[in-house]
Every structure is written in structure tokens, then in C-alpha cells.
Amino acid sequence: MSGTNMMRVAVIGGEGIGPEVTGQARRVLSWFTERRRLPVTLEDAEFGLEAYRRTGKVIPPETRAAIDGADAILFGATGGPETAEVPAEARREGSLLKLRRSLDLYANLRPIITDPALYEAAPLKERVLRGVDFIIVRELSSGIYFGEPRGIETGPDGSRRGFNTNSYTAEEVRRVARFAFGLARSRRGRLCSVDKANVMEASVLWREEVVALHASEFPDVALSHLYVDNAAMQIVRDPAQFDVMVTDNIFGDILSDCAAMAAGSLGMLPSASLGPADTRGRRQALYEPVHGSAPDIAGKGIANPLGSILSVAMMLRLTLGQPDDAALLERAVADALARGARTADIAEPGQAALSTAAMGDAVLASLERLAA
Incomplete structure (x- = not known):
């Protein structure tokens, strides 16, 4: 993390639609640096297939240096069929999973908010x-x-077997649960922990540790539990019942995509991935839209940039210490939508759809109106 008053943001578009949506989020962040005098410098960096073609690495050394020197990372997306030309070992070495692990980004926040x-x-x-x-x-x-052992093996009779290990330590559970309890305490005071403790030992440990932490540190927060299959049903049946939900890696991956249906589209969802707090209370942080690389629409200029733009709002609030600017940006997105701005994924039948850049224009125009 940088130690001066000027903060640094590494901007990494990545692959697929990543550069397109991140480009609009970068425009919005630049508006805040210019119009609101936000003390932030932006550093663009390469990641993915094009970086590999140029340097032989998915994450080149200069990109890793930008990441390590940044207060926050604004990331786009990774993956797609074109990446097949990257050797498997090079892809693993530069994968987003490995980057998250190396930065110890253990808490991923995915807000689900409906807009009328x-x-x-x-x-x-x-x-x-x-x-x-x-x-x-x-x-x-x-x-x-991340669990080991994992792999695909061939038996003596030629049959193949794929296997993965779902493993959690008590401390890994407790630290993410502690984060979630604290978040719930700052909101409406309700936490729902999701597991599969009826059939999985890792989930039995998960539930035991969450219950113990609740009793010892957060008795003022109302705690409930759901099995993951029931949680998926409840998210589409009555999503308004939830305040904060905490769950493990794979369940959170699946449930947040399910919850996107309450927000209108996966393209609407932002996220923040946070590491442990240092002695100054600051955390390594990576901000990205929840959607993937969407190679079927990459390069067409039709992707929804609002997930990436709203990730900037999360960055303003959680890393850059600008809650008023975060609220302003969220109001600007709501204003643009209220005025009819739609990309194809959120347009109603017969409604005109904006390009990625035009949606960025609409949010910037709303920022100008609201800030006047």
C-alpha cells in the first residue's frame, strides 16, 4: 500500500468485455479525480492473453508491481475461449484465483440492491x-x-476420476464470519450463515465456528442458518428477508449469481474483495463486476458497465474514504436508470438499448446534474 496522501489505483481491464466495462468505470473515477479533486492517481496495467502474447506472462512484472503498489485495484474480467493458447501452467500462475490468494483477499462483498x-x-x-x-x-x-489434493487421475483399468478437496480451518471460518458479523452490526443487525452442515464435514466446522463466534463476540446480532439449497430458494422467493449473508467460497459464487436476478441482471452487480486490516486499518482491495468475460459479446460495445461503475462506488466508500462521493455515484446510476438509460441486458422488450460507452455517458451526465 502506498504511504502518501495521494492514493494509487491500478486499473486492469483484463480479457473479454473487461476492458470495455472497465474503460467506463475509469472515466467515472477520472471524473471524481478532476471534478471533486479526489487525491488518486490511476495506473493502467496489462493482464491476460494480450499480456501473455507480449511478455510470456499473464501477469507481467510491471503489472504485479502496479498491483503491489496500489491502494486499490479496479479489475475487469478474465477468461474466454481465446485464452486456450496460454499454456495451462502460465494460466495458473497468473490466474485471478492465485492473485486473490497472494493478496489474501478473503472477504468478498456482493451487494444485492433492487432499483425500482x-x-x-x-x-x-x-x-x-x-x-x-x-x-x-x-x-x-x-x-x-484451493483445497488439496485435487486433480484428474486414470486408474489401472483406464477409468478416470476427478477430485477436489473442500477444506476450511477454524481460523479461516472465524475471520470471514467476524467480518460479516461486524458488517451486519453496522446495518440492520441480522446475519444469515449458509452451509451444508447436514452432509459436509467442512460445513459442520463452519457452523460450529460461526455459532461460537456469535456467542463470544456478537450476541447483539441476530444469527440464523440456512442450508445452501434452501438459501437459493429463499433468495428467489423472498430476498427482502436478508440483511447480510455469509457463506463459503463455492456457495457464495453460486448464490450471488442467483441473487443477480433480483437486481435485474448479472451486469448490475459490483463486488469488493478485501484482505485483513493492517496496523492503520487499511486493507488490500480488489474491485470488480461480478459478471465474467462474456466472450460472446466481447468487442461489440454492448456490455453493461454498471457493475464496474458501481464497483467504483464501493472503492470510494471502502478504500478511498469518500462515502459522500460513493453515495453521489450511486445516486447518479439510479438517476440514469430512472431517465431510461438501458443496455441490452436490462432493456425491456421494445426499449432502445444503449452501447457500453453511451451508458457511461449517461452516468457522467447524471453526475454533472447532481453535482451542480
């Missing part, structure tokens, strides 16, 4: 969507995506 302007665009009924405002806290640096 998108009620008709969402696949759920309006009566289900009213009042939805909750956050999924996903443990991000452990669990089945």
Missing part, C-alpha cells in the same frame, strides 16, 4: 423485489477452489 426502475426488467415479480437490500459475504481465499 428495473422492476420490469428483472425476472422476479415486483412484489418480491420491493425493499431488497442485502450483502453476500463470500469467503474467497480458501475452500474447494
Whole structure:
């Protein structure tokens, strides 16, 4: 982390639609540096296929230096069929999973908030969507995506077997649960912990540690538990019942995509991935939209940049210490939507769809109006 008053943000578009949506988020962040005198410098850095073609590494040394020197990282997306030309070992070495692990980004926050302007665009009924405002806290640096042993093996008879290990230590559970409890305490005081403790030993440990932490440190927070299959059903049946939800890596990955249907589209969802606090209370942080690289629409200029733009709002609040600017940006996105700005994924039948850049224009125009 940088130690001066001027803060640094590494901007990494990545692959697929990543550069397109990140480009609009960068425009918005630049508006704050110029119009609101936000003390931030932006450093663009390469990641992914093009970086590999140029340097032989998915994350070149200069990109890693930018990441290590940044107060926050604004990331786009990774993956797609074109990346098949990158050797498997090079891809693993520069994977987003490994980057998250190396920065110890253990707490992933995915806010799910409905906007009345998108009620008709969402696949759920309006009566289900009213009042939805909750956050999924996903443990991000452990669990089945990192567990060992893992692999694919061929038996003596030629049969093949794939296997992964879902493993958690008590401390890995407790630190993400502690973060989620603290977040719930700052909101409406309710935490729902999601596991599969009826069939999985890792989930038995998860629930035991969450219960113990609740009793010892957070008795003022109302704690409930759901099995993950029931949680998925409840998210589409009555998402307004939730305040903060905490769960493990793979369950959080799946449930947050499910919850996107309450927000109208996966393209609407921002996220923040945070590491442990240092002695100054600051955390390593990576901000990115929840959606993937969407290679089927990459390069067409039609991707929804609002997930990336709203990730900038999370950055303003959580890393850059500008809650008023974060609220201003969130109001600007709501204003643009209320005025009818839509990309194809959130447009109603017959409604005109904006390009990625035009949606960025709409948010910037709203910022200008609201800041006047």
C-alpha cells in the first residue's frame, strides 16, 4: 500500500468485455479525480492473453508491481475461449484465483440492491423485489477452489476420476464470519450463515465456528442458518428477508449469481474483495463486476458497465474514504436508470438499448446534474 496522501489505483481491464466495462468505470473515477479533486492517481496495467502474447506472462512484472503498489485495484474480467493458447501452467500462475490468494483477499462483498426502475426488467415479480437490500459475504481465499489434493487421475483399468478437496480451518471460518458479523452490526443487525452442515464435514466446522463466534463476540446480532439449497430458494422467493449473508467460497459464487436476478441482471452487480486490516486499518482491495468475460459479446460495445461503475462506488466508500462521493455515484446510476438509460441486458422488450460507452455517458451526465 502506498504511504502518501495521494492514493494509487491500478486499473486492469483484463480479457473479454473487461476492458470495455472497465474503460467506463475509469472515466467515472477520472471524473471524481478532476471534478471533486479526489487525491488518486490511476495506473493502467496489462493482464491476460494480450499480456501473455507480449511478455510470456499473464501477469507481467510491471503489472504485479502496479498491483503491489496500489491502494486499490479496479479489475475487469478474465477468461474466454481465446485464452486456450496460454499454456495451462502460465494460466495458473497468473490466474485471478492465485492473485486473490497472494493478496489474501478473503472477504468478498456482493451487494444485492433492487432499483425500482428495473422492476420490469428483472425476472422476479415486483412484489418480491420491493425493499431488497442485502450483502453476500463470500469467503474467497480458501475452500474447494484451493483445497488439496485435487486433480484428474486414470486408474489401472483406464477409468478416470476427478477430485477436489473442500477444506476450511477454524481460523479461516472465524475471520470471514467476524467480518460479516461486524458488517451486519453496522446495518440492520441480522446475519444469515449458509452451509451444508447436514452432509459436509467442512460445513459442520463452519457452523460450529460461526455459532461460537456469535456467542463470544456478537450476541447483539441476530444469527440464523440456512442450508445452501434452501438459501437459493429463499433468495428467489423472498430476498427482502436478508440483511447480510455469509457463506463459503463455492456457495457464495453460486448464490450471488442467483441473487443477480433480483437486481435485474448479472451486469448490475459490483463486488469488493478485501484482505485483513493492517496496523492503520487499511486493507488490500480488489474491485470488480461480478459478471465474467462474456466472450460472446466481447468487442461489440454492448456490455453493461454498471457493475464496474458501481464497483467504483464501493472503492470510494471502502478504500478511498469518500462515502459522500460513493453515495453521489450511486445516486447518479439510479438517476440514469430512472431517465431510461438501458443496455441490452436490462432493456425491456421494445426499449432502445444503449452501447457500453453511451451508458457511461449517461452516468457522467447524471453526475454533472447532481453535482451542480
